[in-house]
Amino acid sequence: MIAELRVRVAALHRELTRYGLVSWTAGNVSARVPGEDLMVIKPSGVSYDDLGPESMVVTDLHGRLVDGDLAPSSDTAAHAYVYRHLPEVGGVAHTHSPYATAWAARGEPIPCVLTMIADEFGGDIPVGPFALIGDDSIGRGIVETLRGSRSPAVLMRNHGPFTVGQDARAAVKAAVLLEDVARTVHFAHQLGTPASIEAHHIDHLYARYQNVYGQ
């Protein structure tokens, strides 16, 4: 299972570059190892071109290295905190994707003014607190914000988005869709005030997309 997750998590990092969500070595994806208190995460400071399955790092859910030749991502503590406190989460992604991060810089939630936002995020995409790296502050801010929302994405204030999902692929999908809607709603804002969607329509769209949509 860990070998398979190394392959999957390494491949998902290529999606971050493919969709233009990351610069240099910023950004990271992790996956919970099902049934164990472990996760697979990106190593710190390695070029995206050099991220293969063998360079992925395995840590416990306190961020302590269990397997791997490289030091884990500097955001490992935040990922670990999320896995410890949100048992339904199987994957976490973090980027500084430009449009979503611009909303984070303003400290403004992205309003639910598109059906795609209702589908994937179930309402406004919330802002989390300002938090410094180094302890559990970022993880706590992510968990406290996501607990009060249906959204799999939180815009950490003055920092950027963290997204979660039932697995790492779902977390990366949320990061991709988040940047897409952040850009579109930004454009809409330049032209005036986007029209809101009534709450009962948001509930209907969210329920349909989460339960019926797809193959």
Ligand SMILES: [Zn+2]
């Ligand atoms: Zn960051």
